[in-house]
Amino acid sequence: MVSTRTGGRGLSRWRAAIAGSVALIAVPTIAACGSDSGTTINVYQAPEQNFQTVVDKCNEQANGRYKIVYNKLPRDADGQREQMVRRLAAGDTGLDVLGLDVTWVPEFAEAKWLEEFTGENKANAEDGVLKGPLSTAMWNGKLYGATKNTNVQLLWYDDQLTQSPPQTWDEMIDASKQLKSQGKPYHIVFTGAQYEGLVVLYNSLVASEGGHILSDDGKQVVMDQGAVDALKLLKEVATSGITDPSMTNAQEQQVQQSFEAPDSQAAFELNWPYVYAAMQAANPDRAKHFKWARYPGINGDSKTTIGGLNLAVSSMSLHKPEAFDAVKCLRGPDSQKFQAICDGVPPTIESIYTDEAAIDPCPGATTTDKPTMASAYPMKDTILEELKDPAVRPLTVVYQNLSTITAKVLSPPAEIDPESTAQELRDGLQKALDSKGVLP
């Protein structure tokens, strides 16, 4: 009796376990079948707080023709690129729309992973878009992406220390030395760590010098006199005793915090516009005196490196027409304006900068005030001015190598030897173009 009972119980336990595992396997399968009834457009993009709202609006507009699903990529750029690259290299058809950093389009296009924008899609993606950001979506004269947002750094200063902001690097260095001799805060803070931020700075310097790192088609190494002069300037800034001692570890966040700190020694900051809102929250006292100006130039007006994001359609997508349609909505004027105001990412469509219409309060806003471009971007005119005179980072298939090598060779900036550093860059970049470049 006893043995039969245990046997029976054992059996039923097994049965339950089997039933359970069958259910486990079956449920996701059924769920997957359910979503297959319509077309799904998978968007792979970096996390942005309110992008889901944009996706929801676009799904409404699509009216059931397709359903956009927002797949969040990792926060860091390398992680985003790696995930997309790995799947594209394996021929994954599950990616439809890709959120590409402005420096990735040539690489993805040359690898034949992107579908070209033609005809109406092209006209739409180019309509009213600023030239600088638009050029980051082009490769070999063809358009492979639609600009979603851009970004540009400004010069931030404290009007208690400096009444009129410096217009050139020389003026800024002099002003800093003068403040130092007066015993006032004097640091020039910028992204000096060994990473992309240092490349962004160097690229602005090269462009403002009128120099070139690569040829315009991105296929030859140039590293001309302008590029060498930019190295000299960078070294001068780093060795004149006017930077923060921890400059070689400073990324955007450290730069921002060093200006916000109560005992801050910073007088000038080169950083993205997001620091304005951050300053209001972190140090309301100093925020009253926190002003902005155009990025400092060298001989005349500056050219400033632009950032941002482009949306592209994967060449392996099984739903290309729908994907192009989704891109049109996701980066359209309404979406750009909404994200500019609510996510703090500057738009690429010029007319939005002068658009004065208010929008509904952002999701999660504490006030019921209707925000406008002017309320979200008091510095929007300066941003637009810089965007019209941009320094685009070299458009090249081997940008990954260029960025890694440049950041490495320039670190630490105080140890730059202009001529030999330039030669090192030349060699490294040429090797990368020949597929012989070794990434450290």
Place this chain on the structure above:
Amino acid sequence: MSQTVETGTPAEVVPAKKKPVLSEGKRAERRLGWLLCAPAAIVMVAVTGWPIIYSVWLSLQRYDLRFPDDREFVGLSNYAAVLTDKYWWTAFGITSLITVVSVIIELVLGMLLALIMHRTLVGRGLVRTVSLIPYGIVTVVAAFSWFYAWNTDTGYLTSLFGAEAPLTQQISSLAIIILAEVWKTTPFMALLLMAGLALVPDDLLKAASMDGATAWQRFTKVMLPVMKPAILVALLFRTLDAFRVFDNIFVLTKGANDTSSVSMQTYNNLIKGLNLGIGSTMSVLIFIAVAIIAFIFIKLFGASAPGSDSGGRR
């Protein structure tokens, strides 16, 4: 493989020199033996042999996913490119340093731990279990706890030692990587060494102490010589493992500030750089380096292959 078939028929093994004519039945039996072995052999070749051959083949080509049209056979020029590159040699030096330092520390600590585990009288099971916990934790998970412990914002160890951003400097980063490696794999070392300790006969130790040998003499003159095969196997395993160090570095520094290991660099060139030619060249070079390490241990130090008895030495 043929041995397995022959073991059953010792009568035939003896006159094997003259290649005996096998009867029909024996031949069928042998064929069956081969057929039975075949699936396993084919799977083995497929999962180990093929990737190796394919990497060697890739390493002889210019094959960069970013330049799909420029794929061509380039002979050994990828090897020339890698072997003349200073980043490669930096990574090679760093990897060797991490390997040597961590394995030495692990050997000393592992030996202590093994002695403790071997000698404990009270709660032997508990002591053994507790000391094996680090080895049971997934390396990436452990690496993340080290990462947060040494972080500038949240790191309790950073503030404890008053260090400033230890993971942004080369020396301190390497020290932390080695610490994480040692913490993680000392139990493994201890486990292998404990197996060696079990080989030391108690009689021998008692006899030595009767003859007036001190504890240290008993350790160096009796235990170590008897344990030598076990120690060498443990060292071999750990050296091979340590040379391929990846996960701790990937989590802790991502290879910044010259803390890249060769595996890390291979990953960067393959996955980040999409350069299959250069990346495969690096993995072949790592393979060769690992083979050389194994060769040195087995031929020069006389480590025996695991599983074979001491007769297999030399």
